[in-house]
Each structure stands twice: as C-alpha cells, then as structure tokens.
Amino acid sequence: MTQSLAITKLSDLANPTRFLAxxxxxxxxxxxxxxxxxxxxxxxSFATEGDYQQGQTVRIMYVHVPAAWLSMMCYSVMxxxxxxxxxxxxxLADVSHRAAAxxxxxxxxxxxxxxSLWGRPMWGTWWVWDARLTSVFVLFLMYLxxxxxxxxxxxxxxxxxxxxxxxxxxxxxxxxxKFSVDWWNTLHQPASVxxxxxxxxxxxxxxxxxxxxxxxxxLFFTLHIAAMRNEIWRRxxxxxxxxxxxxxxxxx
Amino acid sequence: xxxxxxxxxxxxxxxxVALCLIAWVWLDGRARxxxxxxxxxxxxxxxxxxxxxxxxxxDKP
Numbered sequence: 001m002t003q004s005l006a007i008t009k010l011s012d013l014a015n016p017t018r019f020l021a022x023x024x025x026x027x028x029x030x031x032x033x034x035x036x037x038x039x040x041x042x043x044x045s046f047a048t049e050g051d052y053q054q055g056q057t058v059r060i061m062y063v064h065v066p067a068a069w070l071s072m073m074c075y076s077v078m079x080x081x082x083x084x085x086x087x088x089x090x091x092l093a094d095v096s097h098r099a100a101a102x103x104x105x106x107x108x109x110x111x112x113x114x115x116s117l118w119g120r121p122m123w124g125t126w127w128v129w130d131a132r133l134t135s136v137f138v139l140f141l142m143y144l145x146x147x148x149x150x151x152x153x154x155x156x157x158x159x160x161x162x163x164x165x166x167x168x169x170x171x172x173x174x175x176x177x178k179f180s181v182d183w184w185n186t187l188h189q190p191a192s193v194x195x196x197x198x199x200x201x202x203x204x205x206x207x208x209x210x211x212x213x214x215x216x217x218x219l220f221f222t223l224h225i226a227a228m229r230n231e232i233w234r235r236x237x238x239x240x241x242x243x244x245x246x247x248x249x250x251x252x
Numbered sequence: 253x254x255x256x257x258x259x260x261x262x263x264x265x266x267x268x269v270a271l272c273l274i275a276w277v278w279l280d281g282r283a284r285x286x287x288x289x290x291x292x293x294x295x296x297x298x299x300x301x302x303x304x305x306x307x308x309x310x311d312k313p
Contacts, residue, residue, distance in 0.1 A: 103273065106270075110270075223277050226278075230277065230280045230281045233284035233287075240296050243296065
C-alpha cells in the first residue's frame with residue numbers, strides 16, 4: 001500500500017508541469033528555511049569554543065565537512081537519477097542529474113579549497129596525494145567531465161543516457177572516498193561523526209556542525225529544484241523554437 | 253600568516269562559491285522565463301496550452 005502510494009507520487013511528478021507547480025510552491029519556503037538555518041549555523045560556528053589543540057581553525061570544519069558531505073551526496077542523487085533514466089525512463093531523471101552536476105562540482109571545489117586552507121596550518125601542507133584527497137579530486141574531475149559531456153551533445157536524451165552510464169560507472173568512487181580513511185593511511189582521521197558507536201566529537205563542535213550540515217543540504221536541494229525548473233524551461237524554449245521554425249518552413 | 257587568515261579565507265571562499273551558484277541559478281531562471289514570455293508574446297504556445305476547439309464540441313450533446 002505504502003509502496004504503491006510512493007510509486008503513484010513519483011509518477012505524478014513525472015509530469016513536468018506538475019513538477020513546475022510544486023517547485024513554485026516549495027522554493028520560497030525552502031529558501032527561507034535555508035537562510036534561517038545558515039544564520040543560526042554561522043552564529044554557532046563563531047560563538048562556540050575553539051579546540052584545545054587546533055584552536056580557532058576548528059571553525060573551518062563547519063564549512064569544510066558539510067561541503068565534503070554534499071559533494072558525495074550530490075553524486076549519490078545523480079546516481080539515483082541515472083538509474084531513473086536507464087531503468088524507469090523517468091522524464092525528470094535526466095533533468096535531475098544534468099542540473100545536479102554543476103552544484104556537485106561547486107561543493108567539491110569548496111571542500112577541496114577549504115580543506116587545503118585547513119591543512120596548511122594544521123598538517124603543515126596545502127596538499128598531499130593521499131587516498132582521501134586524491135579520490136575527492138577525482139570526483140571533482142568527474143563532475144567537470146559530466147558537465148562537458150552534457151554540453152557537448154545537442155540531443156538531450158542521448159546525452160542523458162551516455163551520462164547516466166558514466167555516472168553509474170563513476171559511483172564506485174563514492175565508497176572509495178568514504179572508506180579511504182579506514183583502508184589506507186591518510187592525513188584524515190577515521191570517521192568521527194557517523195559511527196556505529198555514536199560520534200566521538202564533542203557536543204561543542206557537533207551542534208554547529210550539524211546545523212551547518214542541514215543548512216548546506218537544504219541549500220543544495222533548493223538550488224537543485226530551481227536548476228531542474230530552469231532545465232525544464234530551457235527544453236520548452238528549444239521545443240517551441242523548433243515548432244516555430246517548422247511552422248515557418250511550411251508557410252514559406 | 254595567522255590562523256585568522258585561513259579561517260577568513262575559507263569562509264569568504266565558501267560564501268563566494270555559494271553566492272555564484274545562487275546568482276547563476278537565479279539569472280538562468282530569469283533568462284529562461286524571459287524567453288518563454290517572448291515566445292508566448294509572438295503567438296508560439298505549447299500544444300497543451302493551445303485552446304482546444306474539438307474539446308468544446310465534444311462536450312455538446
């Protein structure tokens with residue numbers, strides 16, 4: 001019963017017009033909640049104590065960790081959409097992974113740059129080619145490759161199918177990024193927030209981190225829905241221009 | 253360089269990238285909406301939003 005309800009809801013959304021109506025309704029609310037959460041998160045990021053070892057640089061964690069988490073979540077959303085394109089031929093699935101790629105690239109860039117800025121004072125180096133850093137850099141290159149591939153092809157449905165295959169092949173990198181800190185010796189410590197025995201991080205740092213993580217996640221979904229809406233509009237403009245050109249051709 | 257420099261630069265860079273993303277999505281949306289309005293003004297509409305004469309006739313007994 002629940003499953004059939006979920007499937008009905010999903011197929012309702014397959015209608016782009018219905019999606020646009022839903023987007024118009026939810027976007028102002030999502031934008032407002034995101035802004036409020038960022039205000040609280042930024043306040044907590046600077047109002048809480050510094051670390052006894054890292055000092056004030058621990059505050060870089062509140063932007064670095066959420067951006068890194070989103071760089072992987074965005075790719076997972078794209079992988080789910082890729083399955084939607086290849087298996088269910090959901091009309092919005094290719095719109096979804098096409099719209100998400102630039103967002104993923106931007107969050108990965110934030111994670112790489114802030115990580116480097118945190119690494120210099122704490123590790124004594126801007127960059128090393130260890131497993132975690134290299135695999136995240138590969139993720140960044142994959143995002144750029146997918147954006148380039150989508151832009152190189154004129155036919156959006158063909159571009160969607162080719163990118164969907166590439167996204168699913170590239171998904172192997174996500175568990176590598178996640179477990180690189182356990183499998184190899186890296187400058188990063190093993191997982192300290194999402195663990196079976198609970199977070200090992202003190203509440204003083206955990207709260208701002210969680211609020212900022214939720215704010216970043218909501219920012220991603222707000223931008224993703226807005227970018228999907230833009231992509232639907234772009235396709236409608238292209239389709240209507242084609243129709244107009246055909247009509248003009250018949251008249252001539 | 254002090255730690256404040258690294259912290260300030262991290263937050264500034266994050267804000268810059270996030271604001272660029274927001275601006276890009278907003279401007280892209282505005283441009284597409286403008287194009288759709290322009291097409292509509294020149295009389296080009298989606299087939300689904302064109303008036304359906306046959307539907308009116310089918311309603312008649």
